[in-house]
Amino acid sequence: MNRTLRFVPDISLCAQRAEEIFIKEAGLDREGEKYCSMREEARLVLGEILPEMKPAAAYTYYSDFELNGRELEVDGEILTCEAFGKIGSDSIRGLWVFAATSGFTSEEGGSVLRQVYEDIWGTAFTDAVRELLLEKMSGDCPVSRSFGPGFYGMDVSEIRVIAGLTDFDAAGVSLADRSLLMPEKSCAGIVFSVNESYRHPGSACSYCKGSSRGCNMCYERLLNK
Numbered sequence: 001m002n003r004t005l006r007f008v009p010d011i012s013l014c015a016q017r018a019e020e021i022f023i024k025e026a027g028l029d030r031e032g033e034k035y036c037s038m039r040e041e042a043r044l045v046l047g048e049i050l051p052e053m054k055p056a057a058a059y060t061y062y063s064d065f066e067l068n069g070r071e072l073e074v075d076g077e078i079l080t081c082e083a084f085g086k087i088g089s090d091s092i093r094g095l096w097v098f099a100a101t102s103g104f105t106s107e108e109g110g111s112v113l114r115q116v117y118e119d120i121w122g123t124a125f126t127d128a129v130r131e132l133l134l135e136k137m138s139g140d141c142p143v144s145r146s147f148g149p150g151f152y153g154m155d156v157s158e159i160r161v162i163a164g165l166t167d168f169d170a171a172g173v174s175l176a177d178r179s180l181l182m183p184e185k186s187c188a189g190i191v192f193s194v195n196e197s198y199r200h201p202g203s204a205c206s207y208c209k210g211s212s213r214g215c216n217m218c219y220e221r222l223l224n225k
Helices: 011-025 033-052 082-086 112-137 156-163 212-217 219-224
Strands: 004-007 056-062 065-068 071-074 077-080 092-101 143-147 186-194
Touching: 004 112, 011 033, 011 112, 033 112, 056 112, 065 092, 071 092, 077 156, 092 112, 092 156, 112 143, 112 186, 156 186
Parallel strands: none
Antiparallel strands: 004 056, 056 092, 065 071, 071 077, 092 186, 143 186
């Protein structure tokens, strides 16, 4: 495995980015006294749990790879993803394998609304870390969006292959039974370093294997609606 780098974003910048994501995901990006009051309640919850947030990421770069249709071979490991089949290998310069986390685990207790807010804040911070990491990766050349288990037709079991290609420990992330990441508010995936000929292979929704009944709970859909 290549050398893994650690990324710890500025907590203030991460919180600012997370708030933008939170407001959109929670449906609080509307005008009116009701939504203003709900945003203030959400910020109060954040103020209480912010000391427990430990945002961090780990990422490893690979220049030696082989992309054949749906299969990506890296360091002797093979990752399978439906969307890979629509990416031209000549548009890829290399790839990053990453893990990112908010470092936060919500605890039981408190009102239902508080528990909901804590859950969304944890997700928002994880996505903020991922976004900031992608911006750091793109410092030298453009990068693709991230591909990961559960998105773009990549099976969740692929998380075990990803775990073998970067150092989860460096991000404070571990892999539990049944392919679950711990802390729960964590993610992992692949980001391609690309050239000007790269074209993203559609939306994550076009590869979704879930039920349409789950659309209203899908962050990818909420982010792009």
